[in-house]
Amino acid sequence: MKTNIKFFILPAISVLFMIVLLKGGAIALANEKSLLEEIKGVNEPFDSQSVKQVQPVTQKTVLAKEEYQGGSFRVLARKHLIGRYKCSSCHTNKPVLVNQGLELTHGNVVINHGLKGEGLSCIDCHHPDDQDYLENKKGSKIDFDHSYQLCGQCHFRQKRDWLGGAHGKRVSNWAGDRVIYNCASCHDPHSPRFEKRFPATYSVPLD
Amino acid sequence: MSSPKKDAAKTVIEDVLQKPSSRRLFIKGASIAAAAGSAALAASYISAADPASAGELKLRWQEFFKKNYRLMSPEEKNETATRLERLAKFQDNIDVQVGNEPPVEKVLYGYAFNITRCEGFMECVTACVKENNLDRKTNTQYIRIFEMEPGQLDPSTGDGQYYHEVPVEDKFYMGTQCFHCENAPCVKACPTKATWKEPDGIVVVDYNWCIGCRYCQAACPYYGRRFNWGQSEVPKEEITTKQHYLGNRKRPMGKMEKCTFCIQRTRKGKLPACVEACPTGARVFGNLLDPDSEIRYVLKHKKVFRMKEELGTQPKFWYFID
Amino acid sequence: MNAVPHKNLKTFFVDAVRWNLKGSIGFQIFRTLLLIGMAVGIYAYSFQARYGLSVTGMNDIVSWGFYISNFTFLVGVAAAAVMLILPAYMFHDPDFHRVVIIGEGVAVGALVMCLSFIVVDMGGPLQAWHLIPGIGLFNFPSSILAWDVLVLNGYLLLNALVPAYILYSHYMGRKPDERKYRPFVFLSIFWAFSIHMVTAFLYQGLPARPFWNNPLMGPRFLASAFAAGPALITLILAIIHSTTSYKIDRKVFNKLRMIIVISAIINLLMLFSEIFKEFYFPTHHSISAVYLFFGIDGHNSLVPWIWTSVSVNLAATLVLAFNPGKNNPKVLLPACGFLFVAVWMEKGIGLIVPGLLPSPLGEIVDYLPTWVELGVTLGILSLGITIVTWLIRTALIIEQRYEE
Numbered sequence: 065m066k067t068n069i070k071f072f073i074l075p076a077i078s079v080l081f082m083i084v085l086l087k088g089g090a091i092a093l094a095n096e097k098s099l100l101e102e103i104k105g106v107n108e109p110f111d112s113q114s115v116k117q118v119q120p121v122t123q124k125t126v127l128a129k130e131e132y133q134g135g136s137f138r139v140l141a142r143k144h145l146i147g148r149y150k151c152s153s154c155h156t157n158k159p160v161l162v163n164q165g166l167e168l169t170h171g172n173v174v175i176n177h178g179l180k181g182e183g184l185s186c187i188d189c190h191h192p193d194d195q196d197y198l199e200n201k202k203g204s205k206i207d208f209d210h211s212y213q214l215c216g217q218c219h220f221r222q223k224r225d226w227l228g229g230a231h232g233k234r235v236s237n238w239a240g241d242r243v244i245y246n247c248a249s250c251h252d253p254h255s256p257r258f259e260k261r262f263p264a265t266y267s268v269p270l271d
Numbered sequence: 272m273s274s275p276k277k278d279a280a281k282t283v284i285e286d287v288l289q290k291p292s293s294r295r296l297f298i299k300g301a302s303i304a305a306a307a308g309s310a311a312l313a314a315s316y317i318s319a320a321d322p323a324s325a326g327e328l329k330l331r332w333q334e335f336f337k338k339n340y341r342l343m344s345p346e347e348k349n350e351t352a353t354r355l356e357r358l359a360k361f362q363d364n365i366d367v368q369v370g371n372e373p374p375v376e377k378v379l380y381g382y383a384f385n386i387t388r389c390e391g392f393m394e395c396v397t398a399c400v401k402e403n404n405l406d407r408k409t410n411t412q413y414i415r416i417f418e419m420e421p422g423q424l425d426p427s428t429g430d431g432q433y434y435h436e437v438p439v440e441d442k443f444y445m446g447t448q449c450f451h452c453e454n455a456p457c458v459k460a461c462p463t464k465a466t467w468k469e470p471d472g473i474v475v476v477d478y479n480w481c482i483g484c485r486y487c488q489a490a491c492p493y494y495g496r497r498f499n500w501g502q503s504e505v506p507k508e509e510i511t512t513k514q515h516y517l518g519n520r521k522r523p524m525g526k527m528e529k530c531t532f533c534i535q536r537t538r539k540g541k542l543p544a545c546v547e548a549c550p551t552g553a554r555v556f557g558n559l560l561d562p563d564s565e566i567r568y569v570l571k572h573k574k575v576f577r578m579k580e581e582l583g584t585q586p587k588f589w590y591f592i593d
Numbered sequence: 594m595n596a597v598p599h600k601n602l603k604t605f606f607v608d609a610v611r612w613n614l615k616g617s618i619g620f621q622i623f624r625t626l627l628l629i630g631m632a633v634g635i636y637a638y639s640f641q642a643r644y645g646l647s648v649t650g651m652n653d654i655v656s657w658g659f660y661i662s663n664f665t666f667l668v669g670v671a672a673a674a675v676m677l678i679l680p681a682y683m684f685h686d687p688d689f690h691r692v693v694i695i696g697e698g699v700a701v702g703a704l705v706m707c708l709s710f711i712v713v714d715m716g717g718p719l720q721a722w723h724l725i726p727g728i729g730l731f732n733f734p735s736s737i738l739a740w741d742v743l744v745l746n747g748y749l750l751l752n753a754l755v756p757a758y759i760l761y762s763h764y765m766g767r768k769p770d771e772r773k774y775r776p777f778v779f780l781s782i783f784w785a786f787s788i789h790m791v792t793a794f795l796y797q798g799l800p801a802r803p804f805w806n807n808p809l810m811g812p813r814f815l816a817s818a819f820a821a822g823p824a825l826i827t828l829i830l831a832i833i834h835s836t837t838s839y840k841i842d843r844k845v846f847n848k849l850r851m852i853i854v855i856s857a858i859i860n861l862l863m864l865f866s867e868i869f870k871e872f873y874f875p876t877h878h879s880i881s882a883v884y885l886f887f888g889i890d891g892h893n894s895l896v897p898w899i900w901t902s903v904s905v906n907l908a909a910t911l912v913l914a915f916n917p918g919k920n921n922p923k924v925l926l927p928a929c930g931f932l933f934v935a936v937w938m939e940k941g942i943g944l945i946v947p948g949l950l951p952s953p954l955g956e957i958v959d960y961l962p963t964w965v966e967l968g969v970t971l972g973i974l975s976l977g978i979t980i981v982t983w984l985i986r987t988a989l990i991i992e993q994r995y996e997e
Contacts, residue, residue: 077783099453099585103379103559103567110561115375118540134563225593229565230385230573233552238564239375239540250552258438258551263393265400266434268410270652271958335719339730409647415954425877427955447954456801462738463723464730480723480730483646483716486738488656492801494953498656498716501647524645525716579953582800 374471398548406503449495450586634972662941673822674700675785702981804881
């Protein structure tokens with residue numbers, strides 16, 4: 065009878081629908097882990113030059129003396145930003161004889177690097193004999209442009225991360241040649257901690 | 272019923288209502304009123320300001336009938352970009368460049384957020400607002416920063432509306448925005464396919480195709496989407512003129528919008544505005560398909576987690592701790 | 594009855610219009626009030642058209658408000674027509690056969706209201722053509738909203754065309770051919786269940802909203818719809834019985850009362866089940882229910898709302914179940930009215946707003962509809978009542994004349 069058939073249509077349709085839904089759900093679940101697997105499965109190097117419109121960094125850079133996982137990279141130069149470089153223009157073999165020299169040049173530097181009272185002193189980083197360079201604890205001369213070699217002696221974890229990309233930042237571009245900020249771009253070496261400040265803005269409540 | 276005045280009034284009304292001529296008049300009047308009402312409604316919807324010229328009207332007519340962006344040919348995409356540039360000149364008297372850069376091949380964008388390094392400065396928020404031409408009147412912000420009490424990683428336990436000197440001792444800071452999920456619930460929910468995931472992983476919205484139903488906003492578990500409740504207002508001198516069709520162009524009223532990983536910048540190889548603005552380097556961005564990228568380094572060497580992982584949305588935004 | 598020599602489709606429509614313009618003083622005042630209501634709605638909507646949805650109380654957190662609440666509730670009212678059609682056609686109940694056309698009229702009116710609420714809630718209603726498959730892009734079957742568009746419009750067609758055919762046959766003085774419409778009637782019975790399940794799935798399918806993401810939403814919607822819808826139909830039948838010459842048998846009211854009581858009890862059972870799940874061992878997912886029933890951090894605007902709804906629901910169900918006064922309409926009709934309002938409160942604002950609060954990031958805002966939302970709702974309500982009145986009036990006049 066017609067009525068009897070109608071009684072079966074709804075259950076039949078719902079069963080079909082449920083099968084479709086369950087199948088879809090099962091497929092979706094099977095794909096759950098695929099994002100990270102898909103990413104890790106890609107091992108061919110990416111040609112970052114393939115992004116045609118990338119504009120090269122205009123600031124002065126130097127080739128880093130170490131390599132990261134993708135090969136060589138560049139670091140923002142530092143020397144040209146130091147107002148009184150070259151230090152040897154004042155610091156010769158003889159003692160510096162400028163009237164009120166300490167206040168006029170860099171006597172206002174307060175070192176806030178390390179624990180209070182037990183922090184660093186000037187010659188912990190600066191080469192005592194050749195003021196144009198820094199000196200690491202092994203006694204080697206370190207160029208100001210490559211200060212990461214010095215900072216990394218103590219802050220080796222941050223340096224390892226900085227080489228890899230988890231610390232610091234790229235300059236302007238994610239593609240193209242890798243240019244990253246050097247340590248002193250963000251951290252004042254004499255007072256490296258970020259200062260407390262007011263946020264740049266706030267979130268407005270919606271009502 | 273008793274007063275003759277009432278009776279007289281009643282008869283008058285009955286006469287008026289039952290006379291055949293008045294019925295016709297009523298129908299006439301009602302239909303005219305209905306036509307006028309619907310015309311008024313349509314007119315108020317079509318234009319907020321008086322159209323300046325026939326040229327502008329023609330541009331808006333063509334814009335109204337265009338296809339979904341995904342289905343357009345490259346020529347049609349260029350045509351609509353040109354129309355939008357000319358409309359911007361007509362309506363707001365500014366010169367903008369609306370780009371159509373296609374996704375870069377073999378790129379899948381990924382993002383990482385270092386919750387040890389974030390100090391709550393919110394430079395990212397201001398940079399994003401400026402770069403993406405977000406409405407200043409309602410303080411629309413794609414990025415939200417939460418001041419969190421250590422012990423829980425859930426933003427609902429944090430304060431998203433702080434305004435004091437940061438960082439506060441013993442608190443950490445965590446940012447959210449659209450996470451560009453690989454299995455995005457918003458993409459699944461949209462009834463007109465106005466939002467979709469581009470091949471380079473960015474989840475985008477075609478603002479002109481969106482019908483404004485806000486189902487995607489109900490579906491998003493991360494508060495990633497914003498709706499244009501009114502017409503957005505940006506001071507002319509602050510408008511970013513380098514725009515992308517799917518990105519920071521002027522959004523029409525009543526449409527959904529969201530973070531696009533600064534599609535107008537990233538498709539040209541630049542970092543998103545938030546990454547560039549962060550003073551502490553807490554944000555990492557790059558190509559997940561490049562095994563040498565910074566984001567891959569983070570995923571490999573750091574303890575990463577994603578928000579609401581149990582929902583299975585596969586976001587491409589990871590948090591990590593130094 | 595005037596012997597009209599020539600009847601056809603054109604005279605059908607002309608007569609329908611004529612019958613709805615003539616009437617007693619009461620009817621004319623009623624119609625004028627409805628027109629005023631619609632005018633208020635159009636005026637309020639013009640603000641929305643000009644300034645966007647910012648003139649409503651909605652924001653990025655409470656992104657659905659009064660409009661969608663009413664839409665959700667009215668889909669249930671539309672689906673409830675099946676509770677008249679089922680006995681009339683499946684079980685061949687003669688009493689229900691007389692009133693089924695009224696149920697279908699209510700369904701059409703409720704559906705038009707639903708579609709209107711969706712249109713006024715959209716940010717870009719002029720872009721609605723983007724939904725049409727072929728011309729636009731239709732995200733079927735992924736998007737539940739796409740399903741909802743299909744089923745609602747399909748149900749509207751079913752409930753408009755089948756009674757239209759029957760009425761037109763009666764108008765022309767002949768018996769309608771059962772074989773032509775019977776399959777569609779059965780289709781509409783199953784379709785009624787589907788429109789409300791699909792509307793429930795709209796919310797149920799969102800893992801982002803734990804308040805909604807539970808399996809009971811669909812069945813709960815059906816139960817509350819089959820309580821509130823027949824309650825409304827009871828009230829309408831009572832009005833028709835007392836104001837017109839179309840008399841309705843006592844048995845219809847008794848059977849409807851049974852349907853309402855059973856559905857209301859199932860609804861309360863499901864409510865209890867939900868409350869148990871949320872409050873026996875509250876988790877992070879329970880926070881929306883906590884906000885609704887107890888308030889959070891001083892945000893407790895919905896607490897009196899939900900408690901009133903639940904208590905009135907319970908009280909009305911008990912009155913209807915135990916029937917004090919032995920079928921006294923002065924007791925039962927207000928009980929139906931109160932039940933209708935209580936279900937509207939709980940299924941409208943009491944469902945939509947807590948689902949969206951707290952936001953996915955834990956923030957709470959207070960939602961209150963603005964005058965624009967209230968005005969537009971009044972307009973749509975007037976529109977719905979106008980349509981229902983027109984349809985029922987035409988139908989009853991034709992039915993009465995056919996019976997003669």
